Amino acid sequence: MSLTGLFLSTFLIVHMAGNLQLFKADGGRAFNEYTYFMTHNPLILTVSYLLYTSILVHALMALILTRHNQASRPVKYAYSKPEANSPWSSRNMGILGTVILVFIIIHMRTFWYEMHFGSVPMAEYDGKQYKDLYAVVKEAFSEWWYVLLYVVSMVAVGYHLAHGFQSGFQTLGWRHPKYTPLIENVGRIFFAIIIPAAFAAMPIYIFLQVHGII
Incomplete structure (x- = not known):
């Protein structure tokens, strides 16, 4: 679960960098060229299957570990004050993960499925045809x-x-007094806020752009 989680975290960086093309004021050209590259490059296509597998394995392992933890302690403590021992995010990883999984399903149905199997309009740049996923994004x-x-x-x-993020390193035993604070800060600032x-x-x-507000 830690390995798949860290792999998915790395994927988010790549995915974010590509999707930043949406901010370019070029009518979607940069974004459409990026999506064409992502769906035609053999290496990227191979990695994409690893991505899909990682999502399924990560979700499955989360379910297995949750059931295992419940089975190991079927009777709850008479009293506990969890906020004193762990942050809210660590106590609700299951709920957060479920929300994210539902979002991924909806997200892939809206964009991935349409890109591969839907009736996406075409756009032409320098005489070359591209699927206009930017139009699908704007509509959604x-x-x-x-x-x-x-x-x-x-x-x-x-x-x-x-x-x-930091839990993945901890579970794998990759902890060191010198580097652990850096890992925790990267998790809190970069992965939890910036991305x-x-x-x-x-x-x-x-x-805001579609509705003429900006």
């Missing part, structure tokens, strides 16, 4: 409820990674 993010779902899900991702905020900014930006 023009709906306020989808933007709200996306932002709430990114909050869940932030809390999930706030605990999960989710960057992802959340994308649908908000497009929603």
